[in-house]
Amino acid sequence: xxxxxxxxxxxxxxxxPKIIHVVISMVVGGAERLVYxxxxxxxxxxxxPVVCCMDSLGELGEKLIREGYRVYCKGxxxxxxLEMVTWLRDIIRREKADVVHAHQYSPLFYAVxxxxxxxRVKLVYTEHGRFYPERKSxxxxxxxPLLALGVDHLVSISRATAQAMASYDNFPLRRIRVxxxxxxxxxxxxxxxxxxxxRELGLCPTCRIIGTAARxxxxxxxxxxxxxxxxxxxxxxxxxxxxxxxxxEEQRLKALAxxxxxxxxxxxxxxxxxxxxVYQLYDVFLLTSFSEGISVTLLEAMASGxxxxxxxxxxxxxxxxxxxxxxxxAVDDDGAMGARVVRMLADTSSSPAVGDRARERVAAxxxxxxxxxxxxxxxxxxxxx
Numbered sequence: 001x002x003x004x005x006x007x008x009x010x011x012x013x014x015x016x017p018k019i020i021h022v023v024i025s026m027v028v029g030g031a032e033r034l035v036y037x038x039x040x041x042x043x044x045x046x047x048x049p050v051v052c053c054m055d056s057l058g059e060l061g062e063k064l065i066r067e068g069y070r071v072y073c074k075g076x077x078x079x080x081x082l083e084m085v086t087w088l089r090d091i092i093r094r095e096k097a098d099v100v101h102a103h104q105y106s107p108l109f110y111a112v113x114x115x116x117x118x119x120r121v122k123l124v125y126t127e128h129g130r131f132y133p134e135r136k137s138x139x140x141x142x143x144x145p146l147l148a149l150g151v152d153h154l155v156s157i158s159r160a161t162a163q164a165m166a167s168y169d170n171f172p173l174r175r176i177r178v179x180x181x182x183x184x185x186x187x188x189x190x191x192x193x194x195x196x197x198x199r200e201l202g203l204c205p206t207c208r209i210i211g212t213a214a215r216x217x218x219x220x221x222x223x224x225x226x227x228x229x230x231x232x233x234x235x236x237x238x239x240x241x242x243x244x245x246x247x248x249e250e251q252r253l254k255a256l257a258x259x260x261x262x263x264x265x266x267x268x269x270x271x272x273x274x275x276x277x278v279y280q281l282y283d284v285f286l287l288t289s290f291s292e293g294i295s296v297t298l299l300e301a302m303a304s305g306x307x308x309x310x311x312x313x314x315x316x317x318x319x320x321x322x323x324x325x326x327x328x329x330a331v332d333d334d335g336a337m338g339a340r341v342v343r344m345l346a347d348t349s350s351s352p353a354v355g356d357r358a359r360e361r362v363a364a365x366x367x368x369x370x371x372x373x374x375x376x377x378x379x380x381x382x383x384x385x
Contacts, residue, residue, distance in 0.1 A: 017098035017122075017379050019049035022088065022107040026053055026061030026071070028246075028271055029215050030296040031103055031128035034181055036060045038101075039069055041372055043381065050095050052088060054107060059271065070095075081110075088114035097121050099379045104128055105169075112150040124378055126155040126179075127165050130314070132219050132291040134168050141170045148172060153378045157181050157293045158315030177378075180318070181294040182371030185303045185363055192277040201269055203281070207240045208345050211282040213275055213297040214289075216247030221311070223256060224288040224332055230260050231338030236345050239265065241286075244278055246271045279304035283351070284344050290331060292316050299366050302326065302358035307351050309340050319366070325358040 021039065026032045039049045053061050053073040061071045074087050088110055092100060101124045102111040108125045115123045148154060154176045156162035166173035198205060210232070214220045222243065229241045243253075243266065250268065257263040272278055275297070279285070285301035287310040292298075294315040301308055302319070308326040310316045320326040327344075329336040344351045 015381075016044055016047040017381060018047055018096055019044065019099045019101055019379060020052060020092060020095060020097045021049055022052045022054070022100060022102045022111045024054050024104060024106055025056040025058045026051065026064070027056065027058035028060055030181070030293070032058065032060050033296055034128070035103060036064065037184060037368060038372070038375070039064060040067070041368070043372065043376060050091070050097075052091055054084060054110070084110045085114045085117070089117045092118035092121060099124060101126065101379075108147070108151070112147055116150060122152045122380065123150060124153045124155060124375075125151050126157065127161055127293075128157055129293040130161060130164050130168075130291050134164060136168050140168075144170045145172065148175065153177065155179050155378070158318050160314045160318070161293045177374075179371060179374045180315075180366055181296055181299065182366050182368040183296060183299045183303060183362070184368045188276045188300060188303050189280070189305070190276050192280050194281060197277055197281060201242065201267060201278075201281075203240055203242070203267060204238070207238045208236055208283050209240050209242055209281050210284045210286055210341055210345075211242035211244070211278070212286045212288075213244040213272070213278070213301070214287070216243070216245050216249040216253060218249060219290050220247075220249075221288045221290050221331065222249065222253050224311075224334060224337070225286055226253065226257055226260055226262065226266065227334045228286070228288070228338045228341065229265060230262050231334060232341050232345075233262060233265055235342045239345065241266045242278070242282070243268050244270070244272045244275060275300060276304065279306055282306045284309060284341055286337070286341070287311060287316065288331075288337070289313060289316075294319060294366075299362050302355075303362040303366075305352070305355035305359045307344060307354040307358060309337055309344070319361075321357075321361065325354065325361045 021035050023035055048069055051071045054076045057073045064071050072091055099122045100111050100115045102108040103126050115121050148171055156165055156176050156178050159178050162176040162178055165171045232239050257266045279301050285306045285308040287298050289311055292314040310328055311331045312328040320328055322328055327340050
């Protein structure tokens with residue numbers, strides 16, 4: 001990863017600011033994986049960032065600790081936890097932080113007063129995703145313009161999310177900067193024995209594989225994916241759906257697969273840290289979410305050369321160029337997604353070309369270097385650009 005950005009350590013003018021990332025937890029998810037990469041980004045090797053988890057460490061928090069990074073965890077109490085403010089304030093002072101970076105709304109709510117009480121530090125807020133369905137809150141409508149006064153930089157990961165922040169949360173649209181998520185493509189496409197990986201995952205040697213990687217919660221709408229599989233296997237019987245991820249919906253989804261009569265064609269493979277290898281088994285990547293910011297797993301699959309079919313929501317349309325780097329369908333249009341997947345499985349000449357163009361698009365527009373250049377500018381690391 002160090003090859004992504006080169007820093008001249010002989011330049012005495014370079015100042016590496018101390019960054020504190022405030023998150024709800026570091027349970028594996030798109031936003032959390034981005035924070036993990038931001039903490040480990042080589043620019044900050046001389047002054048490593050710190051992570052403050054409000055609720056729980058999660059798998060990625062524990063991983064950072066094993067790698068030698070400082071990760072604090074409080075365990076938020078139900079309701080308004082005013083101790084969270086003093087806890088954050090004390091850490092900001094102890095770490096001599098220059099920048100506090102709040103990820104999502106709850107961390108922002110506590111980070112603003114904590115940063116003010118600690119002595120003025122720069123505050124960055126990134127909105128990574130939205131609730132579904134969207135709702136207006138009179139409390140946020142009244143309070144958020146005031147809250148925004150304590151924030152130096154408002155950031156959204158997509159234009160769609162920025163518009164929602166303004167429309168539903170009453171943040172000033174003119175102040176919101178869009179910084180698309182970026183991934184480290186050097187970690188993808190590693191050498192892999194595909195036959196051995198299939199055996200490891202319990203997949204047959206010759207089946208066609210459609211797959212996803214997602215947290216198993218309601219907003220990901222995995223129900224649609226299972227219904228689509230039922231349609232696909234009617235046309236391509238040797239198709240298997242691989243679902244990487246974990247979450248509160250897992251047991252219900254397994255029961256739904258049984259109810260739909262497709263349980264033998266679905267593999268729930270759980271939380272994986274070898275996704276770059278798993279992606280290489282996929283013939284088609286699926287994303288059926290009700291709402292998305294910029295999906296990290298979509299970017300990873302595309303960068304792995306996997307053609308994707310996704311729902312036309314949120315930031316997906318900012319990533320996928322219809323018909324060129326992937327395909328989009330309406331939410332819960334099972335027939336359209338099923339038909340598209342069947343065509344892609346049958347078209348062994350055009351689908352790889354779609355995957356190749358997808359890989360090129362991610363490399364050009366969604367790299368971790370591009371994302372971090374934007375964030376280091378906000379942090380005040382102009383010497384790194």
